Amino acid sequence: MNVLIVYAHPEPQSLNGALKDLAVSHLTARGHAVRVSDLYAMDWKATADGGDFLHHQAGEKLTYRLASKGAFADGSQSADIAAEQEKLLWAQAVLFQFPLWWFSMPAIMKGWVDRVFAAGFAYGVGVHEGERWGDRYGEGTLAGRRAMLSVTIGGRAPHYSERGVNGALDDLLFPIQHGVLFYPGMEVLPPFTAYQVDRLKAEEWPPIAEAFKARLDGLFTDAPIAFRRQNGGHYDGQQVLKPGLGQGASGTRIHVHAPDEQAPRG
């Protein structure tokens, strides 16, 4: 299978660098084809602006969404953006390797999302009319692909637990896992995580590596997070979850289909 690794860390000799290298070697040894977008090494342009569109004139008023839509449609996006879109279409799974900085991805990776996830490619896809709000959340250009975050975290695991002071990791990652990855159609696996990485001792690497390899082996077989599909009958015409669904839960949890929940009707 084809796997794209999107990797963001400024130091090759870091745990993130080691995990990225391990993913490349292990997936390759398993027979997969692997490509890496090493954002720091590529000197990836993080900031979305008029320079992303070949026909944009300096000083011309910029509406980013419209410029993105037009440039995606007529092939006049900046070459770096088009190259990443081609990698995404090639991939059958996408692995994101990054350190959790301020409870999200580093800016350089957010800028990869902001620029590569173009209008007409990752949003604004499908029919928008009446109660139909396009192909998103389980449908879209990247449907049929899998995605997994591999995240290193400076803090301690209990701080990210269900009632931990930082908030539950699932909640913190919801804007990425649901809003960035599931939105254009990817199925999202639970994240791979390593905690307290600032204090990592050499003897702690082998068990992390083994756990990571096990997750890599499940990349195409492990069950994804059961996010509800927008057009799967769970949401009403206002895109609000129908009464009776998500009972007993609140917050982001209601957008995950509970195993014992009846399938929605109509």
Next chain:
Amino acid sequence: MNVLIVYAHPEPQSLNGALKDLAVSHLTARGHAVRVSDLYAMDWKATADGGDFLHHQAGEKLTYRLASKGAFADGSQSADIAAEQEKLLWAQAVLFQFPLWWFSMPAIMKGWVDRVFAAGFAYGVGVHEGERWGDRYGEGTLAGRRAMLSVTIGGRAPHYSERGVNGALDDLLFPIQHGVLFYPGMEVLPPFTAYQVDRLKAEEWPPIAEAFKARLDGLFTDAPIAFRRQNGGHYDGQQVLKPGLGQGASGTRIHVHAPDEQAPRG
């Protein structure tokens, strides 16, 4: 009072630009001193790397947290970083004006956080030993200051409602409001929001402007979100919320002190 506006939008003739301009004029007319960090106009460097530290040698192994800690302590941070820290210390309130891109801030603003919120300045502050995990979440360098997000959103309000398909806006903004702003000590006001901004008609601007001015008038008087303080007795030694608190809630909501909840003991 002193107000810093951190503003990120590539187009001055945008709704974000208009809201930023309105904030400057309205706050100034009310007698406040206002400074603006216009990140696009400043060509703000979004990507955190070794170039952020004057003493970092090319090719030298970089541990960003340690380099940040050392450079903050000995005054060898990049000048652009130090200048923003000075503005934050000057400010009594900080307003963040940005469009919601992929359910978070634009990369250029995330890069402002990644770089300006240095070790020893915004994290790693205070005593860390035993069950004391530093001064954070309500305490820290920026304590006593207020913060407010002003966010423009392309989608419709119901999609961001309590059970909306995108997730509740409070949940989506939790990593920023709680994890970025409350973490170093700022009190966070509920966000100002404008929805469906891609379809905005001219006649819709006056009510938006009036609503925004009302929020600006409450910048120093409106009640902040009642996030629980880490060291306020709500969390145990593992930084996990104590039993009995956050009853009937789940997700990010448990970290907000309910009005009818008894104060924790011990």
